[in-house]
Amino acid sequence: xxxxTQTPKHLITATGQRVTLRCSPxxxxxxxxxxxxxxxxxxxxxxxxxxxxxxxxxxxxxxxxAQQFPDLHxxxxxxxxxxGDSALYFCASSSPDRGLYExxxxxxxxxxxx
Amino acid sequence: xxxxxxxxxHVSVSEGALVLLRCNYSSSVPxxxxxxxxxxxxxxxxxxxxxxxxxxxxxINGFEAEFKKSETSFHLTKPSAHMSDxxxxxxxxxxxxxxxxxxxxxxxxxAVNP
Numbered sequence: 001x002x003x004x005t006q007t008p009k010h011l012i013t014a015t016g017q018r019v020t021l022r023c024s025p026x027x028x029x030x031x032x033x034x035x036x037x038x039x040x041x042x043x044x045x046x047x048x049x050x051x052x053x054x055x056x057x058x059x060x061x062x063x064x065x066a067q068q069f070p071d072l073h074x075x076x077x078x079x080x081x082x083x084g085d086s087a088l089y090f091c092a093s094s095s096p097d098r099g100l101y102e103x104x105x106x107x108x109x110x111x112x113x114x
Numbered sequence: 115x116x117x118x119x120x121x122x123x124h125v126s127v128s129e130g131a132l133v134l135l136r137c138n139y140s141s142s143v144p145x146x147x148x149x150x151x152x153x154x155x156x157x158x159x160x161x162x163x164x165x166x167x168x169x170x171x172x173x174i175n176g177f178e179a180e181f182k183k184s185e186t187s188f189h190l191t192k193p194s195a196h197m198s199d200x201x202x203x204x205x206x207x208x209x210x211x212x213x214x215x216x217x218x219x220x221x222x223x224x225a226v227n228p
Binding site for chain 2: 002004033042043045048056090092096101102103104105106107108
């Protein structure tokens, strides 16, 4: 158990819909990362937050957005969903402020868009 | 810019044989290097990391990796493969900036044959 939790575990929705994925980082970790993993694209970094502020952006679509709240949990919002958005979405956390740069991953949310 | 190359997207070994998964990186600054393992339908789990100090790093489940600066490599090895080692393995490098975002390899799928 990494200490990172993600909900829901599975999500099935239709094209055009909007969903929210939730992540709680390990206790004390200030940095949260979101990743998308699909068979054809592999592991893709989406976005990073550090203590509530956006720190880095990766291959995140404009239809996607994220935020980190004062209690450090984070949400990833996916809108106008397309079939190609079906993937595993992982959240990870780390403590770069403590010189600990390894990331600890949650179990993921499997999103299926039909 | 940093990058990671994992040679061989699929590696197959016999049970009891040596496991060697190759990772080469490019970095303009001293890198921090990581190996992660992903078992089917699970999140990524940290196997081992190199930051500074001893270049031979031991991780969980009998794996180890050696940082070779002259070869810009960080290959993962295990003397004797076990069936339970079958998984996807990812190498990652962290840059030295304030952000220290992880740059990921594409992964190597390890199959262990009885």
